[in-house]
Amino acid sequence: MKKQKVVILDNEQLNNHDLGAIHKLQDGLSKVDQFPVYTPDLQWFENMVVTEKEKSRKKLMKELSLFLIIALLILSGIIVSFYQMPVVFLFIQIVTPVFVAFYTINGLRKKVRNQ
Amino acid sequence: MDPLVKSAKEGDHLAFAMLFKENYPFLVKYLMKITMNPDIAEELAQETMAKCIQKIHLYNGQSKFSTWLISIATNAYIDQCRKQKRESNWKGQEEVYRKLKWHFESRNEEWNDALEALGRLPVDVRVPIVLKHYYGYSYDEIGAWMKISSGTVKSRVHNGILAVRRELKLGEETEGRHTRQRTTK
Known part of the structure; x- marks a missing residue:
């Protein structure tokens, strides 16, 4: 029984050390939260949204046309082989x-x- | 769902811009904690916002918008690390905390040894520790974002904390006593 109690105490101590490390980490990380972060103005964010949307639209068009060209090539190859x-x-x-x-x-x- | 998010989903640029402006400091600060580099954090914040624009149709409003941003940012950072590792351009990341330490010094803030220990951990251990013990997300949420099981997250966090403890030399006496007890048996 005595032995078991010693083990439990040691485990508690180990957990306390874990908590100690976690508290130190939280302390350090909370200091990062106090750093000033430069936030651009609303116009900058709006421009970014417009640019990104335009970029993804262009990408979609490129991928779609590539898909259609490849599909056409495959289909015409199959049709030619069927007749010839x-x-x-x-x-x-x-x-x-x-x-x-x-x-x-x-x-x-x-x-x-x-x- | 937040009306601003609803408008953004319907294609309103201004709503999107307002959402980003509102969440930008939170996003950058989160990225600063996991990358430990303010420059990379700003770069990744822009990448995260770009991905967010492309994937807005997938956001279902079940979690907060900031939580959704964090999940995208986490994946963007992990992808970037994998890419850099593949390109064997890893030398700049060996001591990731250097830049952050410099920022602390320039602000006359006392540098925290625990942050240095955190910076020495690999990315896949550092990120779950920050998410779990600073932001309070559950193992399941972190696992879903990182595409690993919650058990794996739990063991990574546990081993990571042990590594931090070792670096901080916390509980060495107790561990020593344990070893002594075992050897005498």
Whole structure:
């Protein structure tokens, strides 16, 4: 019984040391909160919002057009192969689902292994 | 939901600007605590605001807007650290607290050894400590922001505090006594 009491006291002391460290950290960090921070005026923030929105709109347009160009290229390739080279068309039709299935299963396996 | 946030979500630039102006000092001060560098903090605050504009449609109003900003800022900083590590341009980050220490000295403020100990910790330990023990967020919230389990956050915070204690030489006597007890058994 006595032994157990000693252990409990030691644990309490350890927790107190943890609290001591936490208080010192909080003290230091609260000093950072007292630092003056220069805040730009409302106009600056508004300009930033407009610029960022314009930037993301341009990015979206770029990505969308790239997607459409690639989609058109793939589709025209498939149509050409259907009329000109039916063997190639059949090959693509078989290989694509196999590749997609393999890729998905592989990805899932990796995820499970990482967990 | 805050009417200002509602207007910002509907595309009102002025509402967005007012929200940012209101939360800017809080954001920069949070970033100063985790980056320990006022210049990087200001840079990241701008990056955070840019990400916030892009992701405003994802904000559901369940938490405060400032909390949402903190979660974005945390991820922006962690991403930046990973990128710098990948580019092996890590020399500037070895003693992250130097710049903050200089700021303390220039303001005639007494430098706190605990901050130095905090600055020596790796980013993925330093950030949860600040979020937990200064801002009072829960392990679950921090885990969700950092995309790790709350158990991992808890152990990182615990080990981080132990490291700070070791640096501050708090409780060395007790630990010594523990070791002595064990060796005599």
